[in-house]
Amino acid sequence: MANLTKDDWVEIHAKAWKDPKFRYLLETDPTAAIKSWAQEVGRTVDKIVDLSDWIKKDEADWNYGPPSCC
Numbered sequence: 769m770a771n772l773t774k775d776d777w778v779e780i781h782a783k784a785w786k787d788p789k790f791r792y793l794l795e796t797d798p799t800a801a802i803k804s805w806a807q808e809v810g811r812t813v814d815k816i817v818d819l820s821d822w823i824k825k826d827e828a829d830w831n832y833g834p835p836s837c838c
Contacts, residue, residue: 771815772802780805 772780783805784791794801806813 772813776811779809 780794780802784794790801790804793804802813
């Protein structure tokens with residue numbers, strides 16, 4: 769699976785609302801949370817987006833961040 773569908777995200781967010789541990793994982797380590805969810809539902813996730821290069825280096829510079837899609 770290269771991309772998560774809207775239905776997948778509905779399931780992921782519903783799980784986060786119902787399961788506080790999963791919600792915490794989703795908020796703190798989203799990659800691990802998505803991999804965990806995918807394994808739980810028998811899916812694979814092979815596209816991981818790494819934004820670590822875009823971590824804000826200067827809090828005063830609000831223009832620094834990941835590129836916008838639109």
